[in-house]
Amino acid sequence: MQYLSTRGGISPISFTQGVMMGLAEDGGLLLPRTIPRVGGETFASWHELSYTELAFEILSRFIDDIPASDLRDIINKSYASFNHQDVTPLIHQGGLHILELFHGPTLAFKDVALQFLGNLFEYLLQKSGEVLNIVGATSGDTGSAAIYGVRGKSRINIFILHPKGRVSPVQEKQMTTVLDDNVFNLAIEGSFDDGQAIVKKIFNDVEFKNRYRLGAINSINWARVLAQVVYYVHSCIHVSSHEKDSSVDFAIPTGNFGDIFAGYIAKKMLPPGTIRQLVLATNDNDILSRFVNSGDYSLGEVRATTSPSMDIQAASNFERYLYYLTDSDTAKTRDLMEQFSATGKIDLKSHLDQVKRDFAAAAVTEQEVFDTIRTFYTEHGYVLDPHTAVGVKAALQLRTAGVPMVCLATAHPAKFGEVVESATGQPMVFPEPLQGIGDKQSRCQTIAANVAEIQTFVANNSLT
Structure with missing residues (x-):
């Protein structure tokens, strides 16, 4: 399987080359040359597989440069750290199927991809004898999941940027209480979008990237998206x-x-009609829902909400969808992204018919999040975290009678205990990994949202 850049500026590369490259060297994002199709007979044959067996069947269709036995070992090791035998179980509540994605080490859906990516990095570095300095930005859950994916691993240092004071207290503690020598937490004085922009600028400095052997753990790394495709297929089965x-x-x-882009790939992979509709749910930071509903992809001011992992305006994976929306036209994709970088907006109204065939969308207000958590608990006895409540509200608003609806539960509610307790009126019962976390020793450095300062910090603390 060969991988190409959305901007067309690199020669085709292999999966493992793409994993180590992260962001394509022309500034674009990597995608497979083709998306493997799964026929009805093959799909039916997967119904009795375990999660790890299914993961191998899917991932091996995109990965042909890792021996099958090694890939199975990486997958098995990655999901052995989850506390549920189904890895991503479905719970039936309120006429919905709740896909619980929070049974990994940090109680968030990011574990599904980042446990796999951490073990994949370790495997590739052992083979090559090289080192890797991971640089990433987080709006909340990516940071802790990435840190837990690589903490204590040889040949890897990790630098995580989070917006100071804009993640939940539990999210912050999950990152900063990891004291392994290879972990560096940086609280930047700015928003997540600032951190994400800094990371992209650092990776676009190809000389710096190569000198310090930088690797990406944000979802700009294709392996992140690929690992998430599995739970869509698992849910359909x-x-x-x-x-x-x-x-x-x-x-x-x-x-x-x-x-949601992982869901888009799953929809393209599976037999036609298996996935009917992808409902995109945003909070008050509604750039993506505005895009789906009106073709307007334009930056607004980042608003702090009770679902901080979604407090984002510039969506880093949007470029991948834009590539398909423009019929794989790399020049047009590049031009549109350069236009967005320069002006903060793209007018995509001419593509709106196709967008609406791919997605439906709703923006959910803070009051609606609170009311959804309260009502779902009162009526069904099930506790939603604020991010999941955004998805559930959109699902209830846009579902079609007679069509099963799966809602992605992206984080354990205890990670947002104050909001959930206020909505439900019940004290939060903290799972074992979070008990006493507020009293643990932390290590973090505050730093300006400045590319040069962060590059200097990385350079002074990187493995060589």
Whole structure:
């Protein structure tokens, strides 16, 4: 399988080359040359597979430069750290299928991809004898999941930027209480969008990137998206074994467009009609829902909400969808992204018919998030975190009668205990990994949202 850049400026590369490259060297994002198609007979044969067996079947269609036995070992090791035998179980509540993605080490959906990516990095570095300095930005959950994916691993240092004071207290503690020598937490004086822009600028400095052997763990790394495709397929199999209608809708709370883009890839892979609709759910930071509903992709001011992992305006994975929306036209994709970088907006109204065939969308207000958590708990006894509540509200608003709806539960509610306790009126019961986390020793450095300062910090603390 060969991988290309959305901007067309690099020669085709292999999967493992793409993993180590992260952001393409022309500033674009990597995608497979083709998306493997799965026929009805093959899909039916997957119904009895375990999650790890299914992951191998899917990932091996995109990865042909790692021996099958080694790939199986990486997958098995990655999901052995999850506390549920189904890895991503579905719970049936309130006429919805809740896909619980928070059974990994940091209780967030990012673990599904980052446990895999951490073990993949370790495997490739052991083979090559090289080192890697990971640089990433987080709006909340990516940071801790990435840190837990590589903490203590030899040949890897990790530098995580988070917006100071704009992640939940639990999210902050999950990152900063990891004291392994290879972990560096940087609280930047700015927003997540500032951090994400800094990371992209650092990676676009090819000389610096190569000198310090930088690697990416944000969803600009294709392996992140690929690992998430698995739980969409897993959900379709589960629902089709319980529901008469084989078509499934998904509601996805998203800010960076990575999770829903994985669903888009799954939809293209599977037999036609298996995934019927992808419902994109945003909070008050509604750039993506405005795009789907009106063709307006334009920056607004980042608003702080109770679902901070979605407090994003510039979605880093949007470029991948734009590539497909422009019929794989790399020159047009590049021009549109350069226009967005220069002006903060792109007018995509001419593509709106196709966009609406691919997605439906809703923006959910803070009051609606609070009311959804409260009502769902009162009526069903099930506790939603604020991000999941965004998806559930959109699902209830846009679902079609008779079509099964899967809602992605992206984080354990205890990570946002104050909001959830206020909405439910019940004290939060903290799972074992979070008990006493507020009293643990932390290590973090505050730094200006400045490319040069952060490059200097990375250079002074990198492995060589």
